[in-house]
Amino acid sequence: MTASSGAQMRGAAGRIRPHARPRETGLLILVAVVLVVGSISLGATQRQLAGQKLSWLPADAGQLVIYLGALVAAHLALIVAGRRSDQVLLPTIGLLGGISLLLMERLPQSLVTQSLAGRDFGLASIQLGWLLLAIAVIAIAAVAVRSDAWLRRYKYTWAAAGIALLLLTFLFGDEVNGALLTIQVGPFSGQPTELIKVILVIFLAGYLSEFRPLLVTESMRLGPLRLPPLQYLLPMLAMWAMALGIVVIQRDLGAALLFFAVFLALVYIATARASYVLIGLVLFVAGSVIAYELFGTVRDRVDIWLDPFADASGKGYQVVQSLYAFGRGGIIGTGLGAGLPLVAGRLPIPAIHTDFPFAALGEELGLIGVVAILGLYLIVIERGLRVAASAADDFRALLAAGLTLVVGVQAFIIAAGNLKLIPLTGVTLPFISYGGSSLLANGVVVGLLLALSDRGVEPPPPPRVAGRRRPRLLGGPAGAGR
Amino acid sequence: MDPYVVAIWIVRIAFLGGLYLFMFGVARLLLRDLRAAARDPKGALARLVVVGSDVSEPPRGTVFGLDAVATIGRDVNNSIVVEDDFASTEHAVLTFRGRAWYVEDLASTNGTFVNGQRIDALNAIAYGDELQVGRVRFRFERARR
Numbered sequence: 369m370t371a372s373s374g375a376q377m378r379g380a381a382g383r384i385r386p387h388a389r390p391r392e393t394g395l396l397i398l399v400a401v402v403l404v405v406g407s408i409s410l411g412a413t414q415r416q417l418a419g420q421k422l423s424w425l426p427a428d429a430g431q432l433v434i435y436l437g438a439l440v441a442a443h444l445a446l447i448v449a450g451r452r453s454d455q456v457l458l459p460t461i462g463l464l465g466g467i468s469l470l471l472m473e474r475l476p477q478s479l480v481t482q483s484l485a486g487r488d489f490g491l492a493s494i495q496l497g498w499l500l501l502a503i504a505v506i507a508i509a510a511v512a513v514r515s516d517a518w519l520r521r522y523k524y525t526w527a528a529a530g531i532a533l534l535l536l537t538f539l540f541g542d543e544v545n546g547a548l549l550t551i552q553v554g555p556f557s558g559q560p561t562e563l564i565k566v567i568l569v570i571f572l573a574g575y576l577s578e579f580r581p582l583l584v585t586e587s588m589r590l591g592p593l594r595l596p597p598l599q600y601l602l603p604m605l606a607m608w609a610m611a612l613g614i615v616v617i618q619r620d621l622g623a624a625l626l627f628f629a630v631f632l633a634l635v636y637i638a639t640a641r642a643s644y645v646l647i648g649l650v651l652f653v654a655g656s657v658i659a660y661e662l663f664g665t666v667r668d669r670v671d672i673w674l675d676p677f678a679d680a681s682g683k684g685y686q687v688v689q690s691l692y693a694f695g696r697g698g699i700i701g702t703g704l705g706a707g708l709p710l711v712a713g714r715l716p717i718p719a720i721h722t723d724f725p726f727a728a729l730g731e732e733l734g735l736i737g738v739v740a741i742l743g744l745y746l747i748v749i750e751r752g753l754r755v756a757a758s759a760a761d762d763f764r765a766l767l768a769a770g771l772t773l774v775v776g777v778q779a780f781i782i783a784a785g786n787l788k789l790i791p792l793t794g795v796t797l798p799f800i801s802y803g804g805s806s807l808l809a810n811g812v813v814v815g816l817l818l819a820l821s822d823r824g825v826e827p828p829p830p831p832r833v834a835g836r837r838r839p840r841l842l843g844g845p846a847g848a849g850r
Numbered sequence: 851m852d853p854y855v856v857a858i859w860i861v862r863i864a865f866l867g868g869l870y871l872f873m874f875g876v877a878r879l880l881l882r883d884l885r886a887a888a889r890d891p892k893g894a895l896a897r898l899v900v901v902g903s904d905v906s907e908p909p910r911g912t913v914f915g916l917d918a919v920a921t922i923g924r925d926v927n928n929s930i931v932v933e934d935d936f937a938s939t940e941h942a943v944l945t946f947r948g949r950a951w952y953v954e955d956l957a958s959t960n961g962t963f964v965n966g967q968r969i970d971a972l973n974a975i976a977y978g979d980e981l982q983v984g985r986v987r988f989r990f991e992r993a994r995r
Contacts, residue, residue: 391879398875402868409861412854422854456876463872581974584950640949703862733866740869747876760991761978 387450389443395459396443400436403466406704407432410470413705427705428473431496435469438500442507446818449511454755454821460747461506461814464799465499465807467741471725472496472802474705474732479721480802491721491802498804502811509815516820520763523574530567533560534610538617561614561623562796562809565778568627569634569770576638577762583639601647607631608651612659619665622781622793628652629777634770638762673791689716690727690786694738701734708732721802723794726786742783745798748814749776755821768820771813894993895946898930901980902987907933915993920944922983923956936960937984944975944990951975951990960984 407426414427426432439462446453469492477490489497519526537560542550550559576583583600607628614624632648659666668683676684676691693716696702708715708731717724730738752772759765775798782801785792796806894915903910908931914920920929923941932941938958945952953975955962962969963982975981981988 395872395875398868398872402865402872405861405868406865409858409865412858412861416854416858456879459872460876463869577976577978580976581950584974700863700866703858704865736866737869740866740873743873744869747873750880758992762976763978765977765992 384448385450386448387452389447389455392443392446392455392458395456396439396462399439399459399463399466402463403432403436403470406467406470407473410474410704413703414474417706427470428492431469431473431492432466435466435496435499438503442503445507445511451510451819451822453510453818454751456747457751457814457818457821458506460744460751461799462503464741464744465502467729468725468800468802469496469499470704471728471800472721475708475721475728476715479715495802498807501804502799502807505808505811506815506818509812510818513816513819516764516767519570519767520574520577523571523578526567526574527571530564530571533564533567534614536560541618559803559805561618561620562805563812565623565626565630565774566771566809566812569630569767569774572631572634573763573766573770576634577766580638580762583635583644584641605651608648608655612655615655615659615663615666619663620794621666621669621791622778622785622795625781625793626774626778626795629781630770630773633773633777634766637756637769638766669791669793673788676788686717686719686724687788687792690724691788693717693724693727693731694787697731697734697738699735701730701732701737704732706732719794722796723782723792723801724786725797725800725802726783729800730786741800742779745776745779748772751821752776752817755817759820764820768817771817775810775813896951896977896993897991898944898981898988899991900986901989903934903985906935906937906984906986907931908986916944916946918946921956923958932983932986934984934986937986941983942981951977953981958983 404426407428408424411425411427412422415422439458442458446458472492472495475491477492480491480494482489482494537551540551542552579600611624611628611631614620614627628648632645632652635644635648636642656666660670671678672684672687676687678684680688693707696707701707708720708728717727720728726738726741729741733740749772752768752775756765756768756772759768778795779798781790781793782795782797784790796803798810799807895918896916898914898916898920900908900910900912914930917929921940921943922928922930922932922937923939924932924934924937925939928940936959938956938960940956941958942956942962943954945954951974952972953962953964953969954972955969963980964973964975965980966982975990977990977992979990981990
């Protein structure tokens with residue numbers, strides 16, 4: 369037993385003292401060097417292929433400088449704010465975002481165009497704008513979020529907001545590639561599913577941390593399965609129904625898969641009971657079979673996955689082209705800017721900037737590059753789970769683990785889909801795919817993780833137990849005790 | 851061979867190498883953290899932080915590391931000694947049973963409270979819960995790793 373009296377007293381809140389972050393500085397310098405080298409490689413290759421004069425200038429120096437400047441600004445903001453948060457997350461996300469920028473500079477700029485204030489912007493410029501916003505979101509969340517009370521206290525409000533967003537998409541959503549995903553507001557369109565995944569994790573963390581003791585108690589035994597009281601299984605069923613609802617109404621398989629996987633993982637983390645996971649998997653298989661029988665979209669995806677070459681120029685076209693791209697890339701890749709041969713004058717994969725950036729990177733950076741990118745996601749997961757492991761209470765631990773898993777599982781789903789390891793479902797590759805909603809939502813995730821990783825963060829409030837009184841003074845006789 | 855082509859090839863490989871250099875850098879930090887953690891053997895399974903104690907011992911801010919069994923009470927033989935008129939000699943015991951933590955009231959006169967509710971006999975306790983013994987309030991926390 370150790371008692372360190374007073375030494376662990378938390379410093380008075382509100383005082384802000386800058387705190388150096390040497391590890392982050394070092395890693396960011398490394399990131400800048402790597403990105404400049406990548407940009408030089410891209411520029412030289414593009415000039416060589418276009419037959420222009422040789423030079424070693426980066427591909428688009430201006431954009432790269434702006435991007436690196438934003439990273440440095442976020443770094444300085446964290447130093448000035450004096451938060452003792454994780455120092456590896458920001459450089460890792462910075463590297464992923466930088467790779468995204470290089471990829472978008474490299475793809476045909478006409479894939480996405482937007483006119484704003486009389487000027488036309490191409491793919492890379494728009495992506496750069498979103499990346500800057502995402503970095504700003506990360507920095508603001510990491511500096512400003514000093515208490516998680518607003519997250520833990522209003523979990524049902526958050527759940528309601530999530531369901532409202534889902535309904536909005538259902539009522540006013542536009543169809544993209546057979547899935548009801550986007551909402552159009554003025555000139556901007558957004559994908560609410562990206563935000564819903566963050567809200568879902570907040571709700572689940574709140575719900576599971578409150579009912580964890582009840583979920584762990586067992587009241588029934590069904591053969592080798594130990595089951596909790598039946599009413600606590602209801603949220604599981606509700607979650608399953610919601611995932612199926614997303615498949616049925618929105619035809620968004622990726623989001624449904626992501627939500628259910630993260631839900632099961634969080635339940636397991638909270639209860640450490642394999643029986644929950646088993647029940648969840650049984651439900652998942654049952655739901656998949658039902659969806660396969662009833663919905664053409666699901667059947668198509670599975671058939672393409674089983675044999676994309678059966679209809680290589682039709683339904684299986686994108687997946688086949690993706691496999692060819694990985695094949696062309698080989699071990700060290702064709703080099704940035706040298707891949708993507710056009711098929712009949714057009715891009716082989718139309719959705720290369722949103723759904724197939726992993727295939728594009730597989731072609732240009734090869735197996736080595738793709739493994740490195742998976743490694744970067746692993747670093748994000750490791751840091752996030754470390755935040756969860758050192759959290760002070762269950763809510764924070766579950767929140768950090770859930771946020772981490774949202775990013776990790778999503779990266780796995782789309783990377784595996786590109787590689788034909790699992791049926792392709794259209795989710796974005798976090799921090800690399802083109803798209804504002806995805807970048808901003810993932811920015812919120814990383815910002816919250818950074819805030820949670822701070823050791824000097826406000827201690828969690830004592831939990832309030834539903835229907836019970838607040839702590840009260842003892843009413844015993846004076847001088848009691850034996 | 852065109853020297854320009856060779857140079858482009860070298861830059862290309864340098865970029866891939868850079869990605870791995872970054873990962874190596876992160877791995878080195880991780881290793882340093884692990885070594886530091888190994889040098890600092892805090893075997894505690896959880897922590898108990900005193901969050902409210904106006905007139906009694908231990909004072910506010912004291913942190914106790916917990917073993918699998920930790921007894922609380924006024925007697926000096928307890929793992930956590932609470933000097934408070936409203937605490938019993940052997941007041942409560944915290945136990946870690948493989949998966950979850952439990953708190954048990956040892957038939958104390960004034961009772962043991964979890965989140966303001968008086969507990970009878972054995973009760974599960976979760977990280978973040980508030981435990982009250984006599985006039986001393988503790989917060990039950992995860993061990994810092």
